Amino acid sequence: MQFQWYPGHMTKAKRSMQEDIKLIDVIIELVDSRVPYSSKNPDIDQLANGKSRILLMNKYDLADPARTEQWIRYYEEKGYFVTKVNSKNGKGVKAVHNVIKEACKEKIERDRRKGILNRPIRGMIVGIPNVGKSTFINSFAGKACTKTGNKPGVTKGKQWIRLNKTVELLDTPGILWPKFEDQSVGLRLAFIGSIKDELYNIYELSILLLEYLQENYPEAVQEFYEVPQTETTEGQLEEIAKKRGCIKSGGELDLDKSAKCLVDDFRAGRLGAMSLELPE
Numbered sequence: 069m070q071f072q073w074y075p076g077h078m079t080k081a082k083r084s085m086q087e088d089i090k091l092i093d094v095i096i097e098l099v100d101s102r103v104p105y106s107s108k109n110p111d112i113d114q115l116a117n118g119k120s121r122i123l124l125m126n127k128y129d130l131a132d133p134a135r136t137e138q139w140i141r142y143y144e145e146k147g148y149f150v151t152k153v154n155s156k157n158g159k160g161v162k163a164v165h166n167v168i169k170e171a172c173k174e175k176i177e178r179d180r181r182k183g184i185l186n187r188p189i190r191g192m193i194v195g196i197p198n199v200g201k202s203t204f205i206n207s208f209a210g211k212a213c214t215k216t217g218n219k220p221g222v223t224k225g226k227q228w229i230r231l232n233k234t235v236e237l238l239d240t241p242g243i244l245w246p247k248f249e250d251q252s253v254g255l256r257l258a259f260i261g262s263i264k265d266e267l268y269n270i271y272e273l274s275i276l277l278l279e280y281l282q283e284n285y286p287e288a289v290q291e292f293y294e295v296p297q298t299e300t301t302e303g304q305l306e307e308i309a310k311k312r313g314c315i316k317s318g319g320e321l322d323l324d325k326s327a328k329c330l331v332d333d334f335r336a337g338r339l340g341a342m343s344l345e346l347p348e
C-alpha cells in the first residue's frame with residue numbers, strides 16, 4: 069500500500085518551529101505509546117538545538133505495558149526525560165511538572181547563579197497530528213491557567229499559558245510531520261488512525277493488521293470476536309463478518325464493513341492494550 073503524505077507544508081512548519089524553539093527552554097514532545105518510533109518526528113533532534121528534551125508517551129492506556137516500559141528505557145538512554153501519560157483521563161499528567169523541573173535543573177541553577185530568580189521555565193508541546201497534543205494541553209493546563217502574552221520585546225505575537233509560578237507553555241502546539249519516506253511508518257500510522265481513511269483501502273489495511281496481530285497477539289482476535297482460528301487472515305475477516313452480521317442486501321458478506329469494524333475496535337483498544345513496535 070502506498071501512502072501520500074503532505075510534504076508541501078513541511079518547510080513552512082519547520083521554519084516556524086525553528087523560530088518558536090528560540091523562545092523556549094524545554095521541548096515537550098508527545099508520541100503515541102503504541103508506535104513510539106513511527107509517531108516521532110525525525111527532524112526534531114536537529115531542530116532542538118541543545119534545548120532540554122522531554123518525551124511524553126501519551127495514550128499509554130492503549131499500549132502494551134511491557135513494551136511501553138522498554139520504550140521508556142530506550143528513550144531515556146538516548147538522553148530524554150521520559151514519562152507516560154494518559155491525557156484523556158489525566159493519569160500521569162500532574163507528574164509532568166516534576167519532569168519539567170528535573171529536565172531544566174541545570175538551567176534553573178545557571179539562572180540562579182546569574183542572579184535571575186523567578187523567571188518561569190518556558191515549554192512548548194510538539195508532536196505529529198493526532199498524538200494528543202490538544203488533549204494534553206487541556207489536561208495539563210486545566211482551568212487554573214491564565215493566558216499571558218504580547219509582553220513587549222519578549223513574546224511578541226505569542227500567547228503563553230501560565231501553569232504556575234514556575235512554568236509557562238506556548239499555547240499552540242507545534243505540529244510536526246512524520247517520517248514521510250518510510251512506508252512501514254505510514255502503515256502503522258494508518259493502523260492507529262492517524263492518516264485520513266480516504267488514503268488507503270480499508271480491506272487491505274485490515275488484512276495487514278490481522279497479520280500483525282496473529283503474529284504478535286495470537287489469541288486476541290479470536291477471543292474478542294469469539295470466532296474460530298482460520299488458516300488465512302482473509303478467512304478470519306469472513307468469520308468476523310459472520311459474527312457481526314456484516315451482510316450486504318444480496319446476502320453476501322460485507323468484508324469492507326467487517327474490516328472497518330476490526331480496525332475501529334483495534335484503534336479504540338477494545339482488542340486489548342497492544343503496541344505495534346519494539347525498540348530496535
Ligand code: G4P
Nearest residue numbers: 126127128129153154155156197198199200201202203204
Ligand atoms: P492532536 O492535538 O495532537 O492532533 O490530538 P488531539 O488532542 O486532538 O487527540 C487526538 C485523539 O486522541 C482524540 O480522540 C483524543 O481524545 C485522543 N487521546 C488523546 N490522548 C489520549 C490518551 O492518553 N488516551 C486515549 N485513549 N486517547 C487519547 P478523538 O477520537 O479524535 O476525539 P474524542 O472523541 O476522544 O474527543
